[in-house]
Amino acid sequence: MDKNQTFYVTTPIYYATATPHLGTLYSTVLADVAARWHKILGESVFFLTGTDEFGQKVAQAAEKVGKTPQVFVDGFIPGYKDLWKVYEIDYSRFIRTTDAYHIQAIQQWITNLQEKGDIYKGAYEGWYCTPCETYLTEKDFEVGEKNPPCVSCQRPTEWVSEECYFFKLAKYQQALLDFYKNNPNFITPKERMAEVVAFVQSGLQDLSISRTTLSWGVPFPYDSQHVTYVWADALNNYITGVGYGQKDREAEFAAWWPANLQILGKDIIRFHAVYWPAFLMASNLPLPEQLLVHGWIKVGEQKMSKSLGNSIDPLVLSKEYGADAVRYYLIKQLAITQDGQFSTADLEQRITSDLANDVGNLLQRMSVLAEKNGMVEVLPGQWKQEELDLQKKLQETLQLMVYEMDRGYFHMAYSHLWKYINAVNSYFHALEPWKLVKTDKERFATVISATCHSLYAIALLLWPVMPHKMEELLERLGIKSIVFDKNYVQVLENVCWDMRFVIQQGDALFKKPEPSEETMNPFVEEIKKDTSITIDDVIKVDIRVGTIVSCQSVDGSDKLVKSQVDFGDLGMRQIFSGVRPMLTPEMLQGTQAIFVVNLKPRKMMGEESQGMMLIAKNDENCIIPIRPASPVPNGSKLS
Numbered sequence: 001m002d003k004n005q006t007f008y009v010t011t012p013i014y015y016a017t018a019t020p021h022l023g024t025l026y027s028t029v030l031a032d033v034a035a036r037w038h039k040i041l042g043e044s045v046f047f048l049t050g051t052d053e054f055g056q057k058v059a060q061a062a063e064k065v066g067k068t069p070q071v072f073v074d075g076f077i078p079g080y081k082d083l084w085k086v087y088e089i090d091y092s093r094f095i096r097t098t099d100a101y102h103i104q105a106i107q108q109w110i111t112n113l114q115e116k117g118d119i120y121k122g123a124y125e126g127w128y129c130t131p132c133e134t135y136l137t138e139k140d141f142e143v144g145e146k147n148p149p150c151v152s153c154q155r156p157t158e159w160v161s162e163e164c165y166f167f168k169l170a171k172y173q174q175a176l177l178d179f180y181k182n183n184p185n186f187i188t189p190k191e192r193m194a195e196v197v198a199f200v201q202s203g204l205q206d207l208s209i210s211r212t213t214l215s216w217g218v219p220f221p222y223d224s225q226h227v228t229y230v231w232a233d234a235l236n237n238y239i240t241g242v243g244y245g246q247k248d249r250e251a252e253f254a255a256w257w258p259a260n261l262q263i264l265g266k267d268i269i270r271f272h273a274v275y276w277p278a279f280l281m282a283s284n285l286p287l288p289e290q291l292l293v294h295g296w297i298k299v300g301e302q303k304m305s306k307s308l309g310n311s312i313d314p315l316v317l318s319k320e321y322g323a324d325a326v327r328y329y330l331i332k333q334l335a336i337t338q339d340g341q342f343s344t345a346d347l348e349q350r351i352t353s354d355l356a357n358d359v360g361n362l363l364q365r366m367s368v369l370a371e372k373n374g375m376v377e378v379l380p381g382q383w384k385q386e387e388l389d390l391q392k393k394l395q396e397t398l399q400l401m402v403y404e405m406d407r408g409y410f411h412m413a414y415s416h417l418w419k420y421i422n423a424v425n426s427y428f429h430a431l432e433p434w435k436l437v438k439t440d441k442e443r444f445a446t447v448i449s450a451t452c453h454s455l456y457a458i459a460l461l462l463w464p465v466m467p468h469k470m471e472e473l474l475e476r477l478g479i480k481s482i483v484f485d486k487n488y489v490q491v492l493e494n495v496c497w498d499m500r501f502v503i504q505q506g507d508a509l510f511k512k513p514e515p516s517e518e519t520m521n522p523f524v525e526e527i528k529k530d531t532s533i534t535i536d537d538v539i540k541v542d543i544r545v546g547t548i549v550s551c552q553s554v555d556g557s558d559k560l561v562k563s564q565v566d567f568g569d570l571g572m573r574q575i576f577s578g579v580r581p582m583l584t585p586e587m588l589q590g591t592q593a594i595f596v597v598n599l600k601p602r603k604m605m606g607e608e609s610q611g612m613m614l615i616a617k618n619d620e621n622c623i624i625p626i627r628p629a630s631p632v633p634n635g636s637k638l639s
Contacts, residue, residue: 122166186289215227358581398493430587543595553580567595
């Protein structure tokens with residue numbers, strides 16, 4: 001196997017003390033998207049996930065419910081595997097740290113480091129967090145502080161004192177600093193790298209890697225009084241999962257290690273960016289290429305957590321909105337660089353606007369129009385400048401997506417794709433194929449063909465995020481399956497718009513959700529009872545004609561345009577309008593439209609919008625600005 005054509009990605013392994021929550025799903029979907037992306041690049045992929053099953057926290061949780069630790073953790077495994085099946089998590093191996101091969105490999109690893117002199121017996125006294133299996137260092141609390149908070153979860157720690165084995169972490173301080181300097185892209189985002197470097201520069205202490213006060217753990221070799229401390233056991237799953245320490249899997253280990261991408265939450269970065277590289281250095285093993293460190297999912301101002309009672313069940317979300325839609329929301333709307341706010345209202349809005357309107361509606365309009373005019377088989381068209389521009393836009397999008405996916409900014413990559421989706425919608429709207437079919441059937445056929453080619457590209461590029469729905473979209477184009485024997489990105493970059501499609505009819509690709517309680521107007525029932533208004537209400541609304549002097553797209557938004565509108569004696573107003581992709585800035589600039597001008601200004605994308613453009617939708621669901629029948633002076637008032 002050619003190492004240059006392989007991709008190995010991991011998730012953190014999850015504590016087997018509860019069913020998976022939305023934060024767990026987020027890490028796993030990130031890894032699955034990375035794995036699928038590299039599959040469409042034509043690479044061989046290995047994707048490792050699993051559960052962390054040893055440690056004091058697990059033993060205590062099992063004791064509370066009257067079960068042995070093994071029976072206790074066994075009970076959670078189906079919940080993980082079943083949920084991953086619902087969300088189409090296509091992992092290669094699900095590792096459990098209680099697996100016999102993992103335990104044997106850990107014992108051999110410890111033996112090797114003991115023989116090398118990197119592990120020694122001593123005694124530990126200090127503050128310890130049981131839920132996070134974390135020892136505090138001297139830098140983590142003030143001298144004399146009682147029960148200082150854990151650096152990860154902020155819970156009070158407890159004082160422990162016991163004999164243990166230590167790993168010589170301090171020995172590798174300079175080697176770690178040299179590695180960070182020589183590999184500046186080791187941690188994404190860069191802000192996390194700065195935190196890690198500062199921590200290591202402040203001085204490292206040797207690391208306790210065994211316990212004597214519990215029995216639920218990997219037995220320490222040659223000392224039955226000790227069990228392996230959980231992080232020394234757990235971190236090594238990334239190598240044991242691909243064959244480390246197993247004679248029958250040596251070729252497999254050589255093929256996959258080092259990992260290309262390891263995904264984790266920011267609360268466990270110290271373990272993965274400091275302890276883990278030091279373990280690998282001590283073992284004479286290469287270090288992973290990249291750690292992708294994401295923020296927390298928050299509800300309100302708090303981190304989502306089962307212990308806080310604000311966690312969200314991913315299974316409920318999948319039943320309500322569909323697994324693919326939830327996957328899309330997690331990838332596109334949550335920036336890898338910061339904590340993300342989860343909102344069902346926002347999720348519903350994204351499903352309606354991005355998925356149902358931008359993608360699903362484009363497919364439905366195109367396919368219905370083609371069928372209505374007897375066009376089932378679609379052949380390559382006679383490309384003109386409009387199609388060449390669309391092809392160029394796709395090439396530019398691919399280059400941007402490859403760059404962002406390589407550095408782990410998945411949300412940015414798919415924002416670029418959405419700009420292309422908007423461009424395709426604008427193309428379809430501007431060419432008006434429903435009119436062309438009556439006057440120029442050849443041009444009509446070309447527009448349908450270009451739209452099919454564009455949808456094909458969109459489906460392939462969105463497949464890592466929404467595998468089920470994009471396979472359904474491909475089937476609607478007559479494409480039965482994706483064959484992973486080619487680099488689809490390179491194929492698309494070469495603009496081989498020479499495909500034949502057979503259009504299949506079907507239901508709407510995405511169902512618009514009914515508004516949830518979170519999005520419902522609390523006065524909706526009152527409004528339903530009486531929607532009439534008085535003449536006084538009408539008089540309050542100031543509606544004017546204005547000329548759009550300049551117009552531009554808004555960075556960071558797939559929907560908004562920002563216009564400078566001339567209202568004559570009222571002066572210039574800046575107005576934001578959510579009309580893309582149907583209406584581009586070029587289509588609006590220099591035209592007159594009708595606006596409400598006495599709305600209270602509001603902030604949009606950090607700037608002030610000072611009015612609202614009035615629009616309508618035609619039978620084709622296209623946005624049409626309301627305009628005066630003939631030019632009138634700017635600032636003319638409607639009455």
